[in-house]
Amino acid sequence: MVTVNFRLTEAGEVNVELNEPQPLATILDKAASRAGIELGGVIAVRSGQAITLDTPINDDDIIDVFPAISGG
Amino acid sequence: MFSILRINTANGDSIRESHSSTEYLLGGRTLSSRLVSREVPADCEPLGKKNSLYFCNGALSGTTVSSSDRISIGGKSPLTGGIKESNAGGVVGTRMSQLGLRAISLEGAPARDAEWQIFVIGKEGVERISGEFLAGKGVYEKSELLSEKFGKKAGCITIGPAGESLLYSAGIACSDPHGVCSRYAGRGGLGAVMASKRVIALVLKDDGEVKPEIQDQDKFKAGSRKIVKMLKENPVSSKFTKYGTAAMVDICQALKVLPTRNFTHGVMEGAEKINAQTMYDTIKERGGEGLTQHACMHPCAIQCSNVYPDKDGKLLCSPVEYETMALMGSNLCLKNLDTIATMNRIANDAGVDTLDCGAAIGVAMEAGLAEFGDNDAAIQMMEEIRNLTPLGRILASGCKIAAQVLGVLHAPHVLGQGVPAYEPRGSKGMAVTYLSSPMGADHTFGFTLRDEEVPTSKEGKVDLSKKFQVIGSRMDAMGMCNFVRYSVRDDMGPLLDLIEARYGAVLSEEEFDNMVIETLKLEHQFNSDAGIPASAHRFTETFYDERQPETGEVVDITDEETLQAMKW
Ligand code: SF4
Numbered sequence: 001m002v003t004v005n006f007r008l009t010e011a012g013e014v015n016v017e018l019n020e021p022q023p024l025a026t027i028l029d030k031a032a033s034r035a036g037i038e039l040g041g042v043i044a045v046r047s048g049q050a051i052t053l054d055t056p057i058n059d060d061d062i063i064d065v066f067p068a069i070s071g072g
Numbered sequence: 073m074f075s076i077l078r079i080n081t082a083n084g085d086s087i088r089e090s091h092s093s094t095e096y097l098l099g100g101r102t103l104s105s106r107l108v109s110r111e112v113p114a115d116c117e118p119l120g121k122k123n124s125l126y127f128c129n130g131a132l133s134g135t136t137v138s139s140s141d142r143i144s145i146g147g148k149s150p151l152t153g154g155i156k157e158s159n160a161g162g163v164v165g166t167r168m169s170q171l172g173l174r175a176i177s178l179e180g181a182p183a184r185d186a187e188w189q190i191f192v193i194g195k196e197g198v199e200r201i202s203g204e205f206l207a208g209k210g211v212y213e214k215s216e217l218l219s220e221k222f223g224k225k226a227g228c229i230t231i232g233p234a235g236e237s238l239l240y241s242a243g244i245a246c247s248d249p250h251g252v253c254s255r256y257a258g259r260g261g262l263g264a265v266m267a268s269k270r271v272i273a274l275v276l277k278d279d280g281e282v283k284p285e286i287q288d289q290d291k292f293k294a295g296s297r298k299i300v301k302m303l304k305e306n307p308v309s310s311k312f313t314k315y316g317t318a319a320m321v322d323i324c325q326a327l328k329v330l331p332t333r334n335f336t337h338g339v340m341e342g343a344e345k346i347n348a349q350t351m352y353d354t355i356k357e358r359g360g361e362g363l364t365q366h367a368c369m370h371p372c373a374i375q376c377s378n379v380y381p382d383k384d385g386k387l388l389c390s391p392v393e394y395e396t397m398a399l400m401g402s403n404l405c406l407k408n409l410d411t412i413a414t415m416n417r418i419a420n421d422a423g424v425d426t427l428d429c430g431a432a433i434g435v436a437m438e439a440g441l442a443e444f445g446d447n448d449a450a451i452q453m454m455e456e457i458r459n460l461t462p463l464g465r466i467l468a469s470g471c472k473i474a475a476q477v478l479g480v481l482h483a484p485h486v487l488g489q490g491v492p493a494y495e496p497r498g499s500k501g502m503a504v505t506y507l508s509s510p511m512g513a514d515h516t517f518g519f520t521l522r523d524e525e526v527p528t529s530k531e532g533k534v535d536l537s538k539k540f541q542v543i544g545s546r547m548d549a550m551g552m553c554n555f556v557r558y559s560v561r562d563d564m565g566p567l568l569d570l571i572e573a574r575y576g577a578v579l580s581e582e583e584f585d586n587m588v589i590e591t592l593k594l595e596h597q598f599n600s601d602a603g604i605p606a607s608a609h610r611f612t613e614t615f616y617d618e619r620q621p622e623t624g625e626v627v628d629i630t631d632e633e634t635l636q637a638m639k640w
Contacts, residue, residue, distance in 0.1 A: 043522060050327055
């Protein structure tokens with residue numbers, strides 16, 4: 001089970017079942033559709049490291065997902 | 073035709089000139105940087121009479137287009153010694169449009185002991201009056217006095233006591249929609265340049281009757297509605313609506329680039345005490361005058377601004393933005409939003425840039441003048457700035473000078489301008505942007521962080537920074553708010569269509585970007601002519617030698633890479 005934590009949104013925490021490692025993009029699609037939200041640009045962080053959409057995600061990973069806001 | 077009002081600050085004479093070139097059509101930084109490049113001798117003294125100060129609104133100013141009324145203020149910076157464009161929201165751009173103005177220049181300078189002057193611009197012309205009644209007062213009191221005299225709807229531009237004292241981090245304050253001069257063109261010390269001309273305020277009366285001439289009304293209305301729809305539907309800009317820029321606290325903490333303890337760390341334990349959710353909850357809980365959403369100008373479909381109330385629900389500071397929360401919060405190990413808002417308010421009143429003063433206080437704390445995390449001491453240092461004590465003057469001169477005076481080697485600046493709220497060792501794209509900006513360390517110059525796949529790697533970051541130097545500069549180039557860029561970053565068509573509908577001028581995306589790039593080239597050329605060497609585009613050595621603990625990184629951008637990022 002992967003935990004996707006949509007930070008700064010109402011969606012909050014979403015769990016996604018996983019049988020084998022899958023790219024972050026796939027996990028995010030599943031999690032967003034389960035939460036019923038539309039994803040724009042995001043910044044994803046796992047264990048304090050920024051990860052990219054093709055990073056393989058493993059079972060038990062916890063991923064923080066932020067809307068890719070920037071300062072002005 | 074577009075008008076520039078040229079004011080000779082030495083004798084009070086003024087003339088209006090008309091121009092029809094593309095640079096005047098676009099206005100904003102496109103115009104301000106060209107005027108500085110052409111008319112200000114690059115090697116002049118920033119606080120001498122040969123420097124000029126330019127105020128330019130943008131191509132869609134005064135219309136119904138969301139977030140299109142920022143003004144660019146340009147001149148030679150006393151802080152960096154180079155060219156400066158600093159922009160602000162508020163209502164001044166609109167008032168300029170209503171008076172038929174694209175630009176105002178303040179030229180020359182009277183004797184150093186001349187009395188303070190105010191230039192009042194209205195439909196009947198320009199009047200010079202004494203500004204002595206404002207001298208020495210804080211910006212909030214100045215705002216009240218200006219509102220009493222000229223009405224709350226006047227567009228006022230003023231400086232604080234720090235500007236009057238010619239201090240290098242002095243900004244220029246512009247009226248918000250409520251008649252409070254709280255919207256700052258904070259960076260680069262342009263407030264000191266205004267003071268060097270003995271101009272304590274500019275007033276744009278609310279009697280302008282010029283309506284925007286629009287060539288194709290239907291197309292313009294449809295285009296304007298399209299921008300609102302894009303802003304509201306864009307998942308990124310719509311996030312600003314709820315949390316404003318404060319949302320960056322959590323993001324930067326997660327990416328380990330939250331400036332902490334005078335830029336020696338990228339993570340602050342307890343950062344959630346000053347994050348967007350805490351700010352949102354605090355504002356909601358206190359109620360009163362507090363607002364989680366607020367527009368700095370009308371119309372704005374994003375409304376990223378806020379009003380932070382005190383414990384009794386009375387306005388404490390508006391706005392409180394991420395950059396300030398980091399430089400006056402985590403950078404000083406302060407975990408109290410009330411402290412940050414209080415410091416922000418004092419900075420606004422003194423008329424200084426919150427980033428440069430936050431960076432300078434970080435240096436002062438490292439020098440042992442106070443403990444990191446000491447709320448009272450941090451507020452006291454801001455009071456020293458407001459009261460213009462010797463220490464206050466040092467802090468309000470920016471972190472480079474503060475570090476030299478106080479004997480601190482780790483001073484977060486490039487070209488003397490304080491590093492904004494993204495630790496450069498943890499984001500190599502931002503490091504390249506800070507190093508290559510002609511304005512000194514400036515995050516808006518090329519904001520890469522959200523697009524860096526691996527922030528700690530420098531691979532590809534020169535190209536990424538250059539890409540965002542163009543994207544970021546597009547908004548400044550025509551007086552739009554930077555936050556609109558999310559909706560048009562891949563397609564400037566909707567904004568260029570609006571320009572066509574308004575003026576009948578067809579500008580392709582390529583032609584527009586060429587203007588943007590030309591502006592960058594002119595800015596770099598000005599700095600080179602001003603005698604700024606390539607070697608000045610560096611951080612202090614400590615950023616190259618000492619690893620940021622959380623990422624294990626140093627700045628590893630070479631001079632050659634910086635030069636590539638500056639070359640167009
Ligand atoms: S998005 Fe924020 S800064 Fe931009 S115009 Fe609106 S309120 Fe002002």
